[in-house]
Amino acid sequence: MNGPEISLEVAPELRLFVAHDRRQGTTAVVTDGSSTLGHVVESLGIPLTEAGELLVDGRPVPVSHIPAAGEHVGVRPVRRPQEVPGAPLRFLLDVHLGTLARRLRLLGVDAAYESEDIGDPALAARSAEQRRVMLSRDRGLLRRREIWAGAYVYSDRPEEQLRDILGRFAPALAPWTRCTACNGELSKADKDSVSALLEEGTQASYDVFAQCTACGRVYWRGAHHARLEAVVADAVGEFGVAGRRTPTA
Numbered sequence: 001m002n003g004p005e006i007s008l009e010v011a012p013e014l015r016l017f018v019a020h021d022r023r024q025g026t027t028a029v030v031t032d033g034s035s036t037l038g039h040v041v042e043s044l045g046i047p048l049t050e051a052g053e054l055l056v057d058g059r060p061v062p063v064s065h066i067p068a069a070g071e072h073v074g075v076r077p078v079r080r081p082q083e084v085p086g087a088p089l090r091f092l093l094d095v096h097l098g099t100l101a102r103r104l105r106l107l108g109v110d111a112a113y114e115s116e117d118i119g120d121p122a123l124a125a126r127s128a129e130q131r132r133v134m135l136s137r138d139r140g141l142l143r144r145r146e147i148w149a150g151a152y153v154y155s156d157r158p159e160e161q162l163r164d165i166l167g168r169f170a171p172a173l174a175p176w177t178r179c180t181a182c183n184g185e186l187s188k189a190d191k192d193s194v195s196a197l198l199e200e201g202t203q204a205s206y207d208v209f210a211q212c213t214a215c216g217r218v219y220w221r222g223a224h225h226a227r228l229e230a231v232v233a234d235a236v237g238e239f240g241v242a243g244r245r246t247p248t249a
């Protein structure tokens with residue numbers, strides 16, 4: 001490229017996306033004179049889902065801004081909690097995020113997930129069709145124009161992934177109301193109506209409390225829930241149940 005040269009400063013939170021030699025302070029970028037700032041940012045490796053405010057000489061500009069020679073561009077991370085247009089807040093997770101999907105469901109957050117790899121085009125289409133925020137660690141998927149909204153999942157550890165998403169989107173939490181296996185909603189169930197589905201030991205020891213309205217799976221409280229109770233207690237303790245989003249009527 002042989003066009004205007006701009007100086008560019010990437011926020012520390014976003015430096016993992018750019019080449020090593022651009023991670024320190026301000027670097028020079030030569031643009032082609034016709035590409036938008038959004039394109040320039042994306043071509044450096046930063047998914048636009050992760051870019052917050054774009055500043056030119058300190059003033060916010062839209063992604064459609066065409067950089068001119070000598071401009072100083074700052075790229076900020078997304079503001080947390082992040083606004084997502086359209087309620088309710090729903091997610092779609094890509095194939096590598098099964099544990100995160102189950103934990104979100106445990107907290108009552110609508111988290112669709114296919115354990116089979118249906119491919120990027122199908123995922124992006126589903127995100128658009130169902131207005132779900134696409135969660136992924138795949139930058140190529142997040143670059144697809146069709147997606148409704150998207151977010152890069154920064155950690156590869158489920159505990160950190162969950163805190164990242166709860167902190168970023170502040171969803172309302174409703175623990176124990178959603179099936180961790182299929183994302184269906186749970187309804188109250190009494191032991192008699194589901195006893196045929198339970199093993200004898202389970203029947204004697206536990207009180208059934210819910211059944212999935214979609215797949216029929218039965219949930220009961222028992223000692224093996226201790227680990228899940230801890231996930232719920234930690235999340236509710238740190239983020240509260242209300243979330244930030246006002247429910248729409």
Ligand SMILES: [Zn+2]
Nearest residue numbers: 179182212215
């Ligand atoms: Zn289910």
